[in-house]
Amino acid sequence: xxxxxxxxxxxxxxxxxxxxxxxxxxxNVFCPEFTDDEKKDLAIQKRIRALHWVTLQxxxxxxxxxxxxxxDLVVKAITDIIEMDSKRIPRDKLTxxxxxxxxxxxxxxxxxxxxxxxxxxxxxxxxxVLKANPPRLQSNIQxxxxxxxxxxxxxxxxxxxxxxLCCAIAFIEKLDAHSLNLSEEEFxxxxxxxxxxxxxxxxxxxxxxxPGVKQMHRNMDLLSQLSExxxxxxxxxxxxxxxxxxxxxxxxxxxxxxxxKYPLHIQNPSQALAAIDSENIEDDRLPPPLxxxxxxx
Numbered sequence: 617x618x619x620x621x622x623x624x625x626x627x628x629x630x631x632x633x634x635x636x637x638x639x640x641x642x643x644n645v646f647c648p649e650f651t652d653d654e655k656k657d658l659a660i661q662k663r664i665r666a667l668h669w670v671t672l673q674x675x676x677x678x679x680x681x682x683x684x685x686x687x688d689l690v691v692k693a694i695t696d697i698i699e700m701d702s703k704r705i706p707r708d709k710l711t712x713x714x715x716x717x718x719x720x721x722x723x724x725x726x727x728x729x730x731x732x733x734x735x736x737x738x739x740x741x742x743x744x745v746l747k748a749n750p751p752r753l754q755s756n757i758q759x760x761x762x763x764x765x766x767x768x769x770x771x772x773x774x775x776x777x778x779x780x781l782c783c784a785i786a787f788i789e790k791l792d793a794h795s796l797n798l799s800e801e802e803f804x805x806x807x808x809x810x811x812x813x814x815x816x817x818x819x820x821x822x823x824x825x826x827p828g829v830k831q832m833h834r835n836m837d838l839l840s841q842l843s844e845x846x847x848x849x850x851x852x853x854x855x856x857x858x859x860x861x862x863x864x865x866x867x868x869x870x871x872x873x874x875x876x877k878y879p880l881h882i883q884n885p886s887q888a889l890a891a892i893d894s895e896n897i898e899d900d901r902l903p904p905p906l907x908x909x910x911x912x913x
Contacts, residue, residue, distance in 0.1 A: 630765050635705050638763055642704040645763065647755040656754035663788060664749045669806045671813055674796040675739045680727045689723035692716075694748040701751045706764035709756055710774045717777040720744060742784045757782060810847060 638645070647653045672679060681687045696716035703709045720740045724732035750756070760778065761769070769775045787795070793803035805811040 627765075627767070630767075631707060634707060634763070634765060638705050646704075646759050647752065651758070653752075653755040653758050657752045660753050660785065660789065661749060661751075664746055666807055667746055667788065667791065669812055670743070670746055670791075670796065672743060674798070674813070675743050677740045677743045678728055678732075678736050679723050679740055679743075683726060686723045686726050689719045689726070690744070690747075693719040693723070693744045697744060697748045697750050700756055706760050707768065709760050710764060710768060710778060713781055714774050714777050716744065717741065717773075717780070738780055738783065738787075741780055742787055745781075745784050745788065753785065757785065 647657075672681075679686060679690065681690055693716045696712050696719065700709045700712035703712060717737070720737060721732045724736050724740060728736070745753075769778060793800045796803070798806075802811075806813065
């Protein structure tokens, strides 16, 4: 008679096989040289670093980091997504994504005092990814896609959270001024570092606000002001250098114009100076010297 194996036992067996194989093959199959995984890692890392200025308000994230409990959950979510790179088994990497997502849902729930929706979750996940800038993000996504148990990616909460993470990465790659309700000029200035969005005034925080969060925003304000001041100084120095070059050119042109208008006819200046003390050959043309006369009174 044919023995029927329950789906749960099959799932457990698949997980054990995955753990056994991927632990031993990890170094050979994670970010292999024949793929462009590493190139994509560098590209998304650079992109996220350039978007460090994006704020909660720009993404419409319903999370209030002033609440200490919410701030702690945000830190945990960031830690979870970063720890994904330290895991070797695809299932464990997927678990990190799930834990990160659950912390996000809890942070939203505490902030809004009601269950979070999918419309709240995705913008917050994007914000967490921007703040975490996880190492080798694309390589981890590709590794999970290639070697994780397909049933985990197709069904259940693990698959749902993984799909949302892929959507968050795609959004970050294509993020533009329109996505953040900014003008093209503002977006370009923020991306180039010429300006920084104004942070919330530290004096407006509530008395029970987390001191660490308030200090962080104060420091960010100071850094933003310092950056703008350095930019102004650099622009002033460049303008001064340009003015000096223009002034030097103008003086040089003026001297050349004078020389051309009033040319010097003395070919040998040293001889001309010496001629002053030489004997005057035209003395014979001068009138005779006056002779003294005696006045007879």
